[in-house]
Amino acid sequence: MKTLSLVVPCYNEEETIPLFYQTVSKVIDKMNTPTPTVTPEYIFVDDGSSDNTLAEMKTLHQANPETVHYRSFSRNFGKESALAAGLQATTGDLVAVMDVDLQDPPELLPKMFALIENDGYDCVGTIQKERRGQSKLRAFLSSSFYRVINRISDVRIEPNARDYRLMTRQFVNTVLDLPEFNRFSKGIFSWVGYKTTYLTYESQPRAAGKTHWSLGQLFSYSIEGIIDFSNAPLRLATWVGSFSFFLSIIGLIFVIVRALTVGGSVAGWPSLVVIMLLIGGIQLFCLGILGQYINKIYLETKHRPKYIVREEK
Known part of the structure; x- marks a missing residue:
């Protein structure tokens, strides 16, 4: 039995x-x-x-x-x-x-x-x-x-x-x-x-x-x-960061070409502020994902017990 x-x-x-x-x-x-x-x-x-x-x-x-x-x-x-x-x-x-x-x-x-x-x-x-x-x-x-x-x-x-x-x-x-x-x-x-x-x-x-x-x-x-x-969230953070970097390169080329062909600078600080906030948000998003994995590593390395038994029979 x-x-x-x-x-x-x-x-x-x-x-x-x-x-x-x-x-x-x-x-x-x-x-x-x-x-x-x-x-x-x-x-x-x-x-x-x-x-x-x-x-x-x-x-x-x-x-x-x-x-x-x-x-x-x-x-x-x-x-x-x-x-x-x-x-x-x-x-x-x-x-x-x-x-x-x-x-x-x-x-x-x-x-x-x-x-x-x-x-x-x-x-x-x-x-x-x-x-x-x-x-x-x-x-x-x-x-x-x-x-x-x-x-x-x-x-x-x-x-x-x-x-x-x-x-x-x-x-x-x-x-x-x-x-x-x-x-x-x-x-x-x-x-x-x-x-x-x-x-x-x-x-x-x-x-x-x-x-x-x-x-x-x-x-x-x-x-x-x-x-x-x-580890897909980490890969997502990598792709989001890469896409943001790619867009920034495109934007930089656009600004240089415009300055050489048209002259002057692009007006409008509100749009600049929005772009800065967007990039900052993407960075914080990626850091947040990375932080979750680092937190897991931190908890594992402390080697604390999963529980404490006060009483048992």
Whole structure:
């Protein structure tokens, strides 16, 4: 019988934790009927919550000390750090990453397990169809992100892929061998390769509570992914700078020819100011792109831990 580790990042999810445990436990019980198949190992990660999330985790651990474990951060480090902490704490033969809000249907676990056990897959990921209630703007930005990153990156990320996936121990160990501080899990899961397939499912509403991801946070997360898995922005800055230089040469030739053939200087300081602002803006734009990559290098070279665990059981 194999051990199935379930990594569950949580941030202010006191309402959903009991519901998640009850729902997943029922699915595991069905998997073990009539023949015991898996032994569950729950790894809840408290990402610096300010509500009673940690208290709910402790309650579950006290009731199920052998199967329920938790790690609590000293502050909020972000979901990527929570995922890394959860994966590092697992001991199972198979490892699943799931959101606690039950938008990732646990009912898929038996099918994912069968694909790995019977068909030889190393990873079974999931793709969620368009979320119910999602704004058109958010849906457009999401689809645009996947189109952009798949066009400019060597690593293909399945559109609308979720973090929800089931992985073999070898797959997880390979992911954990990647030491980078800046992590974009969707890209990392695709980058390591292995035999992977995806299941598609209908969107599910949250079991309780509200989402903690704002549109601005999702946009920043998208930028992180693009920078982590592509140098296309740097190439863009190079081409923009080259194009600006080319235009300046054309402009210089025009001014010299005009002075030699017509005489006098070109009047109009407002147009000169506009051109200066345009060139200055292009320079700042390119410096901003370069600065993002330098910032990534800076964070990597400091060798700070991805998270700090204050308490764990």
